[in-house]
Amino acid sequence: xxxxxxxxxxxxxxxxxxxxxxxxxxxxxxxxxxxxxxxxxxxxxxxxxxxxxxxxxxxxxxxxxxxxxxxxxxxxxxxxxxxxxxxxxxxxxxxxxxxxxxxxxxxxxxxxxxxxxxxxxxxxxxxxxxxxxxxxxxxxxxxxxxxxxxxxxxxxxxxxxxxxxxxxxxxxxxxxxxxxxxxxxxxxxxxxxxxxxxxxxxxxxxxxxxxxxxxxxxxxxxxxxxxxxxxxxxxxxxxxxxxxxxxxxxxxxxxxxxxxxxxxxxxxxxxxxxxxxxxxxxxxxxxxxxxxxxxxxxxxxxxxxxxxxxxxxxxxxxxxxxxxxxxxxxxxxxxxxxxxxxxxxxxxxxxxxxxxxxxxxxxxxxxxxxxxxxxxxxxxxxxxx
Amino acid sequence: xxxxxxxxxxxxxxxxxxxxxxxxxxxxxxxxxxxxxxxxxxxxxxxxxxxxxxxxxxxxxxxxxxxxxxxxxxxxxxxxxxxxxxxxxxxxxxxxxxxxxxxxxxxxxxxxxxxxxxxxxxxxxxxxxxxxxxxxxxxxxxxxxxxxxxxxxxxxxxxxxxxxxxxxxxxxxxxxxxxxxxxxxxxxxxxxxxxxxxxxxxxxxxxxxxxxxxxxxxxxxxxxxxxxxxxxxxxxxxxxxxxxxxxxxxxxxxxxxxxxxxxxxxxxxxxxxxxxxxxxxxxxxxxxxxxxxxxxxxxxxxxxxxxxxxxxxxxxxxxxxxxxxxxxxxxxxxxxxxxxxxxxxxxxxx
Numbered sequence: 001x002x003x004x005x006x007x008x009x010x011x012x013x014x015x016x017x018x019x020x021x022x023x024x025x026x027x028x029x030x031x032x033x034x035x036x037x038x039x040x041x042x043x044x045x046x047x048x049x050x051x052x053x054x055x056x057x058x059x060x061x062x063x064x065x066x067x068x069x070x071x072x073x074x075x076x077x078x079x080x081x082x083x084x085x086x087x088x089x090x091x092x093x094x095x096x097x098x099x100x101x102x103x104x105x106x107x108x109x110x111x112x113x114x115x116x117x118x119x120x121x122x123x124x125x126x127x128x129x130x131x132x133x134x135x136x137x138x139x140x141x142x143x144x145x146x147x148x149x150x151x152x153x154x155x156x157x158x159x160x161x162x163x164x165x166x167x168x169x170x171x172x173x174x175x176x177x178x179x180x181x182x183x184x185x186x187x188x189x190x191x192x193x194x195x196x197x198x199x200x201x202x203x204x205x206x207x208x209x210x211x212x213x214x215x216x217x218x219x220x221x222x223x224x225x226x227x228x229x230x231x232x233x234x235x236x237x238x239x240x241x242x243x244x245x246x247x248x249x250x251x252x253x254x255x256x257x258x259x260x261x262x263x264x265x266x267x268x269x270x271x272x273x274x275x276x277x278x279x280x281x282x283x284x285x286x287x288x289x290x291x292x293x294x295x296x297x298x299x300x301x302x303x304x305x306x307x308x309x310x311x312x313x314x315x316x317x318x319x320x321x322x323x324x325x326x327x328x329x330x331x332x333x334x335x336x337x338x339x340x341x342x343x344x345x346x347x348x349x350x351x352x353x354x355x356x357x358x359x360x361x362x363x364x365x366x367x368x369x370x371x372x373x374x375x376x377x378x379x380x381x382x383x384x385x
Numbered sequence: 386x387x388x389x390x391x392x393x394x395x396x397x398x399x400x401x402x403x404x405x406x407x408x409x410x411x412x413x414x415x416x417x418x419x420x421x422x423x424x425x426x427x428x429x430x431x432x433x434x435x436x437x438x439x440x441x442x443x444x445x446x447x448x449x450x451x452x453x454x455x456x457x458x459x460x461x462x463x464x465x466x467x468x469x470x471x472x473x474x475x476x477x478x479x480x481x482x483x484x485x486x487x488x489x490x491x492x493x494x495x496x497x498x499x500x501x502x503x504x505x506x507x508x509x510x511x512x513x514x515x516x517x518x519x520x521x522x523x524x525x526x527x528x529x530x531x532x533x534x535x536x537x538x539x540x541x542x543x544x545x546x547x548x549x550x551x552x553x554x555x556x557x558x559x560x561x562x563x564x565x566x567x568x569x570x571x572x573x574x575x576x577x578x579x580x581x582x583x584x585x586x587x588x589x590x591x592x593x594x595x596x597x598x599x600x601x602x603x604x605x606x607x608x609x610x611x612x613x614x615x616x617x618x619x620x621x622x623x624x625x626x627x628x629x630x631x632x633x634x635x636x637x638x639x640x641x642x643x644x645x646x647x648x649x650x651x652x653x654x655x656x657x658x659x660x661x662x663x664x665x666x667x668x669x670x671x672x673x674x675x676x677x678x679x680x681x682x683x684x685x686x687x688x689x690x691x692x693x694x695x696x697x698x699x700x701x702x703x704x705x706x707x708x709x710x711x712x713x714x715x716x717x718x719x720x721x722x723x724x725x726x727x728x729x730x731x732x733x734x735x
Contacts (some may be wrong), residue, residue, distance in 0.1 A: 011633035016641040016648065025734070060464075093730040272726035279722050290717030294665030297733050298638035305637060322630045378629060379622035383604055 067129025075126025533567025668710025
């Protein structure tokens with residue numbers, strides 16, 4: 001007889017904004033309304049991947065909205081994970097240009113806090129919170145997409161550190177970032193224990209031996225890169241965590257990475273625009289507009305519920321995968337619905353938003369764990385494999 | 386530094402929740418296998434007696450109505466649990482709707498089992514759950530600027546059974562409004578009644594969807610084909626994961642609407658939107674969950690003998706009651722376009 005699956009495994013209990021969260025939400029919303037009115041940015045789909053704006057990141061830092069969960073002794077703000085959640089939701093709902101600090105704020109800082117040495121924390125966390133240092137993430141490789149444990153980048157011990165050689169791909173913003181984490185094999189692959197023998201290195205992207213080449217997206221944008229590491233020297237004090245425990249590092253932050261608002265709000269500016277088009281009778285109205293509102297309501301609740309579970313230190317990897325599967329499919333559906341309902345040429349600005357969303361759409365269900373991989377995670381959580 | 390968030394799971398009274406699960410699980414287990422030839426749709430008066438003894442039959446009603454004065458948080462646990470155990474008891478109609486409506490009208494209640502209906506001006510209501518099975522029927526009909534409410538013995542109401550998908554009888558009922566005396570209530574009472582009924586159906590749907598997930602997991606884990614349990618086939622895993630994700634979304638939206646109702650004592654101006662969102666998610670989740678569960682269960686799942694229909698068929702019935710899924714989508718569409726691009730995010734996060 002299979003064990004009973006607790007509903008809480010799949011969807012943690014919903015929560016409400018606390019008064020502090022509600023106040024913060026209003027503050028951020030007011031700030032963003034003013035910024036848009038002042039022409040500081042235009043709402044854009046998928047802005048967290050592709051809109052790099054260091055001035056804007058520093059404006060957020062000045063308000064204490066970067067490095068929110070970093071303790072104050074490391075230059076952060078000691079706020080809760082739920083407070084950070086509120087800020088990121090508000091930023092993405094208006095498609096604000098947050099790509100510069102996104103990776104650093106979302107996963108580099110939490111990883112440094114969990115696995116970094118005291119010296120590493122002192123060196124990097126204050127700069128991340130100040131919007132003064134930007135990061136990428138070096139996991140995928142040409143032959144290692146979903147199957148991350150198969151990475152071939154190698155770290156070889158040398159006097160005082162390591163020489164790292166290999167190629168990382170799909171590294172968002174590497175051409176603008178200061179540093180990244182590179183996952184590398186530091187012991188030969190043991191087919192019985194594939195997750196062992198991996199390590200994470202903190203790589204200064206301006207180091208000797210680092211070569212960054214653009215991977216241009218089909219719409220002509222450049223945010224992805226190939227990063228070639230040719231015997232790059234990494235001093236011992238730039239190893240993240242223990243040598244050989246890299247897998248723990250890359251998987252530990254996945255619940256944070258997978259359930260956040262960037263998994264259902266990437267096309268929200270398009271949905272908002274579509275409502276205005278419908279209002280102006282430039283787009284067809286059908287009941288899918290409302291069904292999508294219902295779904296977004298549910299996704300907002302689920303994503304916040306997962307954030308609450310993480311705040312309470314509850315296991316939430318399955319629930320996070322549920323949010324990401326549903327949310328990223330909905331993001332794509334919004335792009336699709338907008339395109340299906342809109343007559344081209346009536347509003348150039350909106351057409352551009354829709355085209356941008358359509359060209360980014362394939363990435364929604366690929367990055368951060370494909371829908372297929374995540375369905376596997378959920379199936380395992382349900383006891384099916 | 387931060388005050389605590391309100392957490393739905395811990396908000397409901399733990400002792401009552403435990404009692405609910407033990408009473409309903411016992412009832413389900415002692416009922417034995419379904420009769421493959423008959424249609425066990427009658428109200429389960431044995432279980433009702435147990436619910437009455439344990440104070441669950443009128444869980445939220447006031448003490449002077451014989452109720453236990455619990456909140457909708459506990460009622461939500463009960464309602465989902467009755468759906469998840471296919472219990473043939475009208476807890477929604479009796480406690481959450483009929484006794485509530487009587488209380489609004491200031492009318493007394495005895496310990497008879499009740500269902501409830503809102504009639505049109507001609508005194509007719511279609512698709513009334515449990516009509517003909519209960520002792521009495523609480524009726525509301527348009528009268529003057531508002532409505533009139535009366536509590537009639539079942540024998541005084543003309544009842545014609547209608548097509549029902551579930552393990553629960555429905556009927557079209559008729560009375561002559563001119564021939565009965567009602568107590569006046571405002572139109573806002575009936576509007577509030579509709580909100581409560583719509584949310585209660587969402588809670589039932591969620592309970593059943595979660596049970597369908599459970600039944601499906603059990604089946605694909607135990608059933609062996611091609612030398613392997615069905616659960617080992619990725620195509621089958623995908624059917625089941627989509628059941629889980631859709632059921633989870635429906636639950637999140639429904640619980641959020643429930644919290645909005647309880648936290649505002651049903652006064653929140655945003656409640657209508659939240660309940661419509663919940664019912665939209667529930668209605669569309671049912672599409673995927675029912676289809677995938679029947680696909681995963683194969684031919685045996687289509688039989689009277691197998692329990693699956695005790696959960697899939699009521700879900701399909703409930704999603705069209707007190708508002709169809711299409712009507713909820715239309716309401717959400719009107720709200721969303723009304724809010725426009727500048728107001729939609731506020732509407733979703735209020």
